[in-house]
Amino acid sequence: MRIVILGGDGYLGWPTAMHFASRGDEVLALDNYLRRRLARDTQSEPLLATPELPARCARFAALTGKHIEHRIVDCAEDGALTRVFAEFRPDAAVHFAEQPSAPYSMRGHDEARLTLRNNIGTTFELIWAVKRAAPQCHIVKLGSMGEYGTPDIDIEEGWIEIAHKGRKDRFLYPRAGGSLYHTSKILDTDLLEFETRANGLYATDLMQGPVYGHCSDEAKGDETLFPHFHYDDLFGTVINRFAAQAASGVPLTVYGKGHQRRGYLDLRDTLQCLALVVAAPPPPGKLRVFNQFTEIFSVLELAERVREVGRQLGLDVPIRAIGNPRRERDEHYYRPAHDGLLKLGLKPRWLSDDRLASMIEFVQRHRDAVDRTRILPRVSWV
Numbered sequence: 001m002r003i004v005i006l007g008g009d010g011y012l013g014w015p016t017a018m019h020f021a022s023r024g025d026e027v028l029a030l031d032n033y034l035r036r037r038l039a040r041d042t043q044s045e046p047l048l049a050t051p052e053l054p055a056r057c058a059r060f061a062a063l064t065g066k067h068i069e070h071r072i073v074d075c076a077e078d079g080a081l082t083r084v085f086a087e088f089r090p091d092a093a094v095h096f097a098e099q100p101s102a103p104y105s106m107r108g109h110d111e112a113r114l115t116l117r118n119n120i121g122t123t124f125e126l127i128w129a130v131k132r133a134a135p136q137c138h139i140v141k142l143g144s145m146g147e148y149g150t151p152d153i154d155i156e157e158g159w160i161e162i163a164h165k166g167r168k169d170r171f172l173y174p175r176a177g178g179s180l181y182h183t184s185k186i187l188d189t190d191l192l193e194f195e196t197r198a199n200g201l202y203a204t205d206l207m208q209g210p211v212y213g214h215c216s217d218e219a220k221g222d223e224t225l226f227p228h229f230h231y232d233d234l235f236g237t238v239i240n241r242f243a244a245q246a247a248s249g250v251p252l253t254v255y256g257k258g259h260q261r262r263g264y265l266d267l268r269d270t271l272q273c274l275a276l277v278v279a280a281p282p283p284p285g286k287l288r289v290f291n292q293f294t295e296i297f298s299v300l301e302l303a304e305r306v307r308e309v310g311r312q313l314g315l316d317v318p319i320r321a322i323g324n325p326r327r328e329r330d331e332h333y334y335r336p337a338h339d340g341l342l343k344l345g346l347k348p349r350w351l352s353d354d355r356l357a358s359m360i361e362f363v364q365r366h367r368d369a370v371d372r373t374r375i376l377p378r379v380s381w382v
């Protein structure tokens with residue numbers, strides 16, 4: 001297949017590019033290095049400086065003989081994607097090219113505006129590139145489980161049937177984002193749903209939970225092919241952050257009571273999900289939605305797992321409760337459905353002590369690079 005990856009330099013985009021290229025697909029990775037720029041601007045650089053796309057693609061080709069094409073392009077720029085699509089004619093487009101940090105989006109006016117404009121802009125330009133240049137292309141967009149919030153009823157996979165005054169109909173599941181970032185994802189889901197319905201597009205929205213892991217199998221242990229690994233308060237997702245804290249002697253910072261429950265998945269399972277979804281496009285005209293996670297944990301349970309694995313590695317890993325910088329419910333009901341990807345064939349990898357140990361050991365090898373001042377929350381929306 002011909003697969004274009006929007007945001008191909010990112011934490012998920014780069015492993016996805018390697019994954020499809022390893023299978024023999026023709027892959028084009030697009031990125032404008034927005035994430036690298038925002039990390040520099042906020043003193044939130046990743047643990048290791050990852051090579052830019054030309055060097056990464058060359059290293060991957062040398063190691064595997066497989067080719068990943070790349071282009072530095074702003075996917076939100078007027079018409080830029082349409083020109084790329086007219087030339088490349090993709091069968092599938094995997095859309096990661098968004099500003100993905102909730103705390104970054106809550107930092108102030110400029111950060112909120114950038115998040116909103118960029119995330120709606122890339123989705124809008126992608127839809128028009130498909131309509132104008134590749135109408136058969138399957139759009140696979142990364143959404144977020146955070147779009148649903150934590151309602152007091154079961155969360156369905158994207159859609160819900162509502163009976164009202166003796167009649168019933170099917171609607172997008174109600175959303176309630178907990179940050180401006182999540183709200184931008186709600187808006188782009190709405191945009192994609194409208195355009196899919198109005199124009200008979202092929203589209204899947206993946207409501208993903210936080211991802212963990214420092215590498216995928218395709219990197220074959222070569223650290224220059226690992227995705228960027230963030231452990232800071234702005235861009236580090238919680239399990240990656242806890243692994244880095246355990247490795248560098250910083251107490252695990254649990255926000256509030258730590259009872260917030262969310263669905264998580266291994267980076268390698270994200271790749272598995274994407275391969276399954278790309279192989280089985282939905283019928284045209286109706287947005288398909290999957291909830292993409294494998295296991296539910298509370299933040300405190302995660303901290304306890306990391307502390308225990310740290311202990312097995314001979315580390316003393318204290319847990320420290322700190323005030324929650326986010327406006328979110330500490331105690332809440334949480335029962336989201338997630339059958340769709342299992343029915344497509346997903347074989348989940350559960351969070352294992354081995355995976356946690358390998359993440360902690362990875363950070364230990366680069367312990368000197370950890371900047372401890374980036375771990376405590378620098379942004380509060382309370």
Ligand SMILES: NC(=O)c1ccc[n+]([C@@H]2O[C@H](COP(=O)([O-])OP(=O)(O)OC[C@H]3O[C@@H](n4cnc5c(N)ncnc54)[C@H](O)[C@@H]3O)[C@@H](O)[C@H]2O)c1
Nearest residue numbers: 007010011012031032033034035074075097100142210211
């Ligand atoms: N990582 C997670 O745990 C997670 C969880 C749920 C959802 N998601 C979603 O998955 C997607 C990817 O997340 P990630 O963690 O890989 O983030 P990331 O920041 O590492 O990757 C996004 C990439 O897109 C690029 N990009 C952003 N705007 C662009 C533009 N206008 N033009 C070209 N490139 C652009 C960035 O430079 C970056 O390389 C996001 O939509 C995010 O909301 C991620």
